[in-house]
Amino acid sequence: MTSPVVRAQVESANRRFYEALEAKDPDALAACWVTDDDAACVHPGGPWVSGWDDVMEAWEFILANTGYMEVGVEILGIAVNDPVAVVTCIEHVTSAHEGDRVEASIAATNVFVLGTDGWRLSVHHASPIVRMIREDD
Numbered sequence: 001m002t003s004p005v006v007r008a009q010v011e012s013a014n015r016r017f018y019e020a021l022e023a024k025d026p027d028a029l030a031a032c033w034v035t036d037d038d039a040a041c042v043h044p045g046g047p048w049v050s051g052w053d054d055v056m057e058a059w060e061f062i063l064a065n066t067g068y069m070e071v072g073v074e075i076l077g078i079a080v081n082d083p084v085a086v087v088t089c090i091e092h093v094t095s096a097h098e099g100d101r102v103e104a105s106i107a108a109t110n111v112f113v114l115g116t117d118g119w120r121l122s123v124h125h126a127s128p129i130v131r132m133i134r135e136d137d
Helices: 004-023 026-030 052-064
Strands: 040-042 048-050 069-081 084-097 100-115 118-128
Touching (some): 004 026, 004 069, 004 084
Parallel strands (some): 040 118
Antiparallel strands (some): 100 118
16 A cells, blocks of 8 residues: 555655646746656657657647647545555646637556655646547437
8 A cells, every 4th residue: 555645755846847837837847757768758649759859849839839728637646655646637628719719538557756855746647538429429
């Protein structure tokens, strides 16, 4: 069983990541990540990006091309196998596109590793959630 203290640390690291994303703050976002070749990311509909420089470049592109953004996070689970923690969650993202309000739900898996400077994001994988509609609905 994961200690409540460790769980709270992982939740805090996850929260810092989403706060930095919502604030569109590249420095705060960078502070959430490991900064080596182990960093990896998949954005919805995007390719696998690996290595710190490429991961940060992808985030900077998103931040520079997003005007308004709100991010709500619903944590589904936290699994800790020290020094690794996996957070599964649903991101509820609201943004603006061509003057319209756009809302999306995204399934995300965040993998954190514990280092001397605390829990840092090593892998972020996000995929859009598609609602299937049956003909008889």
